[in-house]
Amino acid sequence: MRILVVEDEHKIAQSIKKGLEQERYAVDVAYTGTDGLDLASTEDYDVVVLDMMLPEMDGMSICKELRSKNIHTPILILTARGQLHEKVDGLNAGADDYLTKPFAFEELLARIKALIRRPHQTTGANLVVDNLTVDTLTYNVERDGTQIQLSHKEFALLEYLMRHQEHVLTKDQIIHHVWNYDADVLPNTVEVYIGYLRNKVDKPFKENKKLIHTIRGFGYKIGVNI
Amino acid sequence: MRILVVEDEHKIAQSIKKGLEQERYAVDVAYTGTDGLDLASTEDYDVVVLDMMLPEMDGMSICKELRSKNIHTPILILTARGQLHEKVDGLNAGADDYLTKPFAFEELLARIKALIRRPHQTTGANLVVDNLTVDTLTYNVERDGTQIQLSHKEFALLEYLMRHQEHVLTKDQIIHHVWNYDADVLPNTVEVYIGYLRNKVDKPFKENKKLIHTIRGFGYKIGVNI
DNA sequence: ACAGCTTCTCAGCATATTCTCAGACGTCTG
DNA sequence: CAGACGTCTGAGAATATGCTGAGAAGCTGT
Numbered sequence: 001m002r003i004l005v006v007e008d009e010h011k012i013a014q015s016i017k018k019g020l021e022q023e024r025y026a027v028d029v030a031y032t033g034t035d036g037l038d039l040a041s042t043e044d045y046d047v048v049v050l051d052m053m054l055p056e057m058d059g060m061s062i063c064k065e066l067r068s069k070n071i072h073t074p075i076l077i078l079t080a081r082g083q084l085h086e087k088v089d090g091l092n093a094g095a096d097d098y099l100t101k102p103f104a105f106e107e108l109l110a111r112i113k114a115l116i117r118r119p120h121q122t123t124g125a126n127l128v129v130d131n132l133t134v135d136t137l138t139y140n141v142e143r144d145g146t147q148i149q150l151s152h153k154e155f156a157l158l159e160y161l162m163r164h165q166e167h168v169l170t171k172d173q174i175i176h177h178v179w180n181y182d183a184d185v186l187p188n189t190v191e192v193y194i195g196y197l198r199n200k201v202d203k204p205f206k207e208n209k210k211l212i213h214t215i216r217g218f219g220y221k222i223g224v225n226i
Numbered sequence: 227m228r229i230l231v232v233e234d235e236h237k238i239a240q241s242i243k244k245g246l247e248q249e250r251y252a253v254d255v256a257y258t259g260t261d262g263l264d265l266a267s268t269e270d271y272d273v274v275v276l277d278m279m280l281p282e283m284d285g286m287s288i289c290k291e292l293r294s295k296n297i298h299t300p301i302l303i304l305t306a307r308g309q310l311h312e313k314v315d316g317l318n319a320g321a322d323d324y325l326t327k328p329f330a331f332e333e334l335l336a337r338i339k340a341l342i343r344r345p346h347q348t349t350g351a352n353l354v355v356d357n358l359t360v361d362t363l364t365y366n367v368e369r370d371g372t373q374i375q376l377s378h379k380e381f382a383l384l385e386y387l388m389r390h391q392e393h394v395l396t397k398d399q400i401i402h403h404v405w406n407y408d409a410d411v412l413p414n415t416v417e418v419y420i421g422y423l424r425n426k427v428d429k430p431f432k433e434n435k436k437l438i439h440t441i442r443g444f445g446y447k448i449g450v451n452i
Numbered sequence: 453a454c455a456g457c458t459t460c461t462c463a464g465c466a467t468a469t470t471c472t473c474a475g476a477c478g479t480c481t482g
Numbered sequence: 483c484a485g486a487c488g489t490c491t492g493a494g495a496a497t498a499t500g501c502t503g504a505g506a507a508g509c510t511g512t
Binding site: 191192194195214 | 498499500501502
């Protein structure tokens with residue numbers, strides 16, 4: 001899951017970035033409005049956290065511009081206390097949720113999770129494929145009743161695959177969503193991580209169907225079908 | 227599917243080319259307006275991606291020139307931010323869609339797919355002939371309920387045939403659309419690949435009608451009729 | 453500082469794919 | 483029925499793609 005944070009106060013931006021990274025999100029930061037707009041336009045994020053007060057171009061204009069470009073990434077706007085009209089204007093401009101500064105990080109996190117969850121199906125925070133379940137709130141991964149320990153990256157990869165179950169995802173798509181924008185990892189790294197996941201998710205459960213499939217020449221997918 | 231990209235910034239052009247090739251498109255690049263016009267006039271593309279700002283000859287003129295030559299290839303224009311009049315002028319000059327820079331590759335891809343799909347029918351991303359279905363989003367190919375595994379090239383060939391179902395396509399047309407412009411493969415290669423497809427699509431389904439037909443002296447077509 | 457874990461790259465292997473070639477096969481024409 | 487032409491197909495070489503063990507580098511907690 002990739003998140004873009006557009007916030008000119010470096011300290012706030014960095015602390016949000018750090019907090020979100022601990023929650024296994026891939027986070028990019030933009031410190032000006034135009035940088036934010038460019039990134040949000042060119043990259044494919046799952047959520048954009050957008051401060052209203054920004055140099056060069058304010059949050060509202062970014063919102064409008066993105067929506068007019070037909071980009072529907074969920075947007076969470078941050079407003080200063082007392083700037084009620086900003087909140088209203090922001091929602092009118094196409095934002096999906098708002099938070100007034102100062103805020104507790106947990107509050108931000110909860111709203112981001114809600115936004116990520118929204119357009120998809122799935123029972124609450126649980127992603128399910130066959131007898132494999134992933135709880136995105138508690139990071140609990142289980143198959144056939146037994147718990148599975150995953151590293152951060154493994155979890156991020158599995159979550160991305162599960163949110164698009166039965167869809168074939170190219171290595172490039174995976175790199176863009178599971179790693180950071182500037183991460184620049186090799187396609188082989190994806191192969192390696194797919195291998196790690198298989199070792200934990202498929203190999204120990206030989207009586208069950210394999211869930212992670214390679215579609216040679218195209219990419220990978222998770223699902224019960226071939 | 228063949229796409230021409232006319233863009234003078236080498237970096238952008240190359241990244242678009244690379245991305246589209248991963249999506250199984252055959253891509254040619256022109257770095258100047260005149261080269262772009264020449265290629266678009268002489269070769270047969272499914273979509274032209276056209277930057278407005280170009281050396282030698284701007285995008286608008288290319289658009290007009292092509293349309294006046296009675297070439298109706300869908301054109302997607304790329305404009306710099308803020309050059310709103312360019313977009314309007316471009317559409318007036320005969321372009322079919324536009325995108326403002328910077329843009330997300332996925333956005334470009336979606337629009338290209340929309341342009342390719344437009345004149346045809348088909349339910350969304352699904353191509354259907356008789357009981358054979360091809361899902362161009364998930365790369366899922368099914369006949370009579372059973373899944374079929376295809377390689378990259380086989381898939382590209384089948385997709386091209388299906389998008390022009392009931393039309394007879396010459397080997398040359400197939401080479402130009404499924405392989406790269408400069409690929410230079412023998413006509414026999416097409417015969418071989420048609421054979422591969424038959425082995426997977428027709429042979430295992432003997433109770434069903436054959437869908438891939440050879441029209442001796444002309445080429446091949448896919449469809450329910452002979 | 454150290455052990456243990458995670459992240460990522462690399463090199464080598466195994467396998468699939470791409471493409472060509474040569475000969476077989478079929479069909480049309482005289 | 484023979485010859486010419488177009489198409490089909492099995493074999494195989496070259497290349498691409500994916501998998502894996504090993505290991506370097508970084509981070510974390512003690």
